[in-house]
Amino acid sequence: MTNPYSSQLDPEERLSRFILTKRHFSRMHQKVKVQAFKPHDPSSEHPERQHSVYRTDDCSEEEIWSLGDEYVTRLRPDHKPILGRGDIKCKEVLEQDLLVVSAPVPHPRHANIVNWPEDESLREAKALELSRKAQLHLRQETSPGI
């Protein structure tokens, strides 16, 4: 059984990337789009490219959405709601020569995908592979128009 609070991640444990824009998933293809898994450019606050995820092993669906509500939506000034999420396994990230590092702020289950290459096309390719492996879950109350 994985320990979501351990700094050591189990390759089999589930990682969830919360999605807050309708443009980052496709209902028709039931998939997460590539851009949802691309890291942001480095900034002064975050000099290393990193991609925020949550370790959601052993969480119920309600608990997963609550994580997003409390630690993503509520912390934003505009309270942008969670529309869905893409779930992948830690090992699927490791297969792309990326790393998953526990980053327990703002929550012990928070982690970052790091070790992104400098080459833009390789980053695009890795994001594409992660999007292919991801399972899309849409929130039940998502508007049909989205």
Next chain:
Amino acid sequence: MKLSGKSKTSLPSPSGEVLTPELDEYLVRRRSAISHAREPMSLGGWKYALFDEAREIAEECSESGWDGYESAPISEEALRRSLILIDALPDFSPLPELVPAPEGEIAFEWNSDNERTLSVTPKTDKVVYAAFLGVNHTKCGKVPFDESWPWHEDILTILSRYFQDDESLLLSA
């Protein structure tokens, strides 16, 4: 917004190399339909819809953090790049999905029924692409962004070979 100038005969790529016979034949065969790209939607003016969608995305994503994380805002220049690319989409091109990219660009994505995916992200002076075309068959690269010839042959070849005939991507009337 001017259309990309294309003659009815074979054209060299910006590098001076002759287009591959496959791609050249394809472009010649479809070239006569380019003029229809600006017709009303009812007659297949599909580019109008993409122009509008790109503007909509730029407006939605005009401030940083539009993805809920640390995304960069989509600038007027990024919008302009996407409009140039939309305008220059060859008529044979399947309909792309426009997707805001976290680095503040408007990316193009194609997904076929047989799980192939092509993602193209324009940048200031280059276009970055990655494609999954099958098991053990992936491509990625970056090519110069040339406003006079926006779509590099490397990307057009992928589109024509692997996405062109996918029924799920065909443009609807």
